[in-house]
Amino acid sequence: MKKIVLAYSGGLDTTFCALHLSRDLGYEVHAVIVNTGGFSEEELKAIETRANGLGVASFHILDVVETYYEEVIKYLVFGNVLKNQTYPLSVSAERILQAKSLAEYAKSIGAKAVAHGSTGAGNDQVRFDMIFQTIVPDIEIITPIRDLKLSRQEEIEYLKKHGVAMNFEKAAYSINKGIWGTSVGGKETLTSSDYLPEEAWPTQVTEHDPKELTLTFVQGELIAVNGKKFESPTAAIQEVQAQAAPYGIGRDIHVGDTIIGIKGRVGFEAAAPLIIIKGHQLLEKHTLTKWQLFWKNQLAEFYGNHLHEGHYLDPVMRNLEAFLADTQTFVNGDVRVMLHPYRFTLLGITSENDLMSNKFGSYGxxxxxxxxxxxxxxxxxxxxxxxxxxxxxxxxxxx
Structure with a gap:
């Protein structure tokens, strides 16, 4: 039997794919979930149990949180990247790293094909396919939902026919969680006019009293929160998220142009990314020169757009990352942030590299x-x- 690596999440689409690929197409299915910081241990255990119940040849978890930070998130912070000045690329950046990790895993086990559960309607199909065709060009890409043009009901009927027991009730809102933010989609985001209701947001507001945070950056990377140093910036990101999310900070709806040429809306909850990006940007205003800031803005916007559209492996991206990293040498210091329900305020910075020094005069x-x-x-x-x-x-x- 030919080996196939399936990007598996445990949802309806990938459950269908796992069964269809083995029963109907005769593949030896190796289900792989790529963890980018959005799963608890309990969730991962439940997904593994479901995969094994489908008779897959193997189930594997690729924990790539640190790789995700080092290869992608770090540069989004260095560039203060917000798509359309709003969205921190929570899902699009995540998909790039997931596809890259899956392709490398498929190569390592000698798989003859890779599969994912994308439909023909969104951005993810392009991101996955572009990465796969670059890293593993000789491996076949199979997308059952897209290729068979299946409806949700047809998938359900197939799974029931083969005795698969799972919750077939469609959730009111689709949630995709990762360390760099959570996306929220529902009936409101399919319109141009409606906002998501309070109950749609994964994190409910439980904090109401203002609270101050101090973010410490060294060469552009967040290393401490309120004086507490962390071994990895990923842990610092999670700390900011834990402190700020209960205020309802970081909620918004992004309106953007998809890769395939249509406009779409998606809700997102990204307290830590927005606070970190805006805090980092303020520190840069104090520590970088006018022309450093100017060129960073131009190149970072291109970097974010190119990443969003799946061009992560274009060599120009490595060139831009080298530039962005080089600008961070003197981006050091503390940023004070005040948290309020649904918003935050940047109070100011303290830095030995602050170019706003009274040694050279006072403005005005x-x-x-x-x-x-x-x-x-x-x-x-x-x-x-x-x-x-x-x-x-x-x-x-x-x-």
Whole structure:
């Protein structure tokens, strides 16, 4: 029997795929779940039990949380990446790393095919296929739900026919949880006008009194929260999430352009990503030069868009990561953040690398680095070409 690696989550689609691939297509199915920080131990145990009940040849958990941070999340922080100035790429970034990990696993066990449960309607099908065709170009990609154009009801009838017992009730909201945020989809996100109700959000609001957090960054990476140092930035991210999520912080709905050319809406809950990105961005405003900030903004926006659309393996991404990492040398210091229900306030920063230093003057009051005559000469030179243009062309604006 030919080996096939199935991206398995334990939901309806991948349960169908596991059974169809083995019973109907004759594959030796190796079910793999890629954990990017969204599963508890209990959930992983339940998913493993369900997979084994389907008769898969093996079930394997790839814990890639640290890899996810080192290869993807770190650069999203360095670039302060928010898609359309709103969305921290919670799902799209996760899918890239999941696909890459699955492809590498398929190669390691000598699989002849890989499969995923994507339909033909979303972005994930493109992300998975692009990664697979690059890393394992000789391996067949099989997508039963997409290829057979199956409805949810047809999947349910097939599974019932083969004696699969599971909860076939469709949840009111689809939830996808990872360390870099949780997506929420439901009937409201299929409209252009409706907002998600309170009960749709995975984390309910239980904190109401304001609370201050201090985030400590070293070379752009979060290493401590409220003075407590963590062995890994992933642990620091989880600490911020634990502190801020009960305030209902980080909830929003992203409206964007899909890879396949249609617009879509998705709700998300991302307290830690938004606080960390905005805190990091404030620290950069104090520690980087004007032109460092300018070029970071341009290149980081491209980086986020390219990642979102599945082009993670394009070599230009490694070039951009090198640039982003190089800008972080002096992004060091503490950022104070005040948490409130449904919002947060950036209070200020403390940094030895703060370029807003009174050693060189106070904005709007005094300077210590130049004279009034220096400014007059500088201004004349700075505007010289504009002045010449208007004089040569007899512009009315110059008269």
């Amino acid at each position: 009051e005094m300077n210590k680095g130049y004279t009034a005559e220096d400014v007059k000469g500088f201004t004349r030179i700075l505007g010289n070409q504009t002045s010449i243009f208007h004089k040569v062309n007899n512009s009315d604006e110059a008269n």
